[in-house]
Amino acid sequence: MNQIQCNDSPMKEQLKQHINEISDVLQQSLHKIDDESHCILSELEAIQDRFRKAESIAASFYLQCYLSAFSIQYLELSIAVNHLSQRRHGALIVIQRNDAIEAHLHNGISVGAKVSYSLLESIFYPGNPLHDGAVFISYDHIVSAANVLPLSATIASNKKLGTRHRAAIGITERTDALALVVSEETGQSSFAYMGKLYPINMGDVTE
Structure with a gap:
């Protein structure tokens, strides 16, 4: 940290x-x-x-x-999530920390570009072929997009949480990754870590 x-x-x-x-x-x-x-x-x-x-x-x-601690582009990430939240564009972003997470990702499309808020916003723009799935970030690079993540089994019965939130929790139950998620229904942004979901105020993050 x-x-x-x-x-x-x-x-x-x-x-x-x-x-x-x-x-x-x-x-x-x-x-x-x-x-x-x-x-x-x-x-x-x-x-x-x-x-x-x-x-x-x-x-x-x-x-x-x-x-x-794990991405020098954390301000770009914060700005992207803030904008996505304001527009209610659903998003799921997974940031690798110490654990390898590739084994838990499926059907992703290689991107191989430096993290920028404009690129992240374009990926999650409604209708973009890559928007329905998770973006995988390692340090300062977007490795892939449209990844399918494992869903949390522990909260399967929680009807208040959608697929993105269950996927965010699921990947953080299996690894030490951090997952950012934006709800397209409410625009609420959250992050998952160690199997727990926390609401965030992106206005505070980007100050």
Whole structure:
């Protein structure tokens, strides 16, 4: 992991601020709970909203750390996912870390080009023959596109997750790869790592 990028990130300060605000609201609720004339349900709802925001910032912060350690083009990746999310263009991008992942990829089309946000956006443009599948990235190169990934078996019954999300989780259950995914239904961007899926705020990532 690139410690300089992680330690110097303004997202780290944002995360600290949100955690401190959550702590303050919790302390205020503790003081009010013995007051029978006061209902703390609104405070609890506010805490939930703050937790969701803190989770999004934390995910964005750690995503930047993970990407910067294994791809010098992590800003290009962030910009691409941000644009794809805004346009609701579904996408799935797998970044190799230490483990070899080729054995888990099927039917991919060789690309062999340097990572750029414009190329990634064109690959996932609706109607492009390569858009339906995963892009495989190793360090600063797009190795292949339209790859078929193994689906997660552990979340097969979760109807809220589409095929892209199940594939993102599936590849990260089998390897230490990191997978970026954009939902074409909602535009929500997420990343999968070690079999877990985390929502991200791409506006924070690209700052």
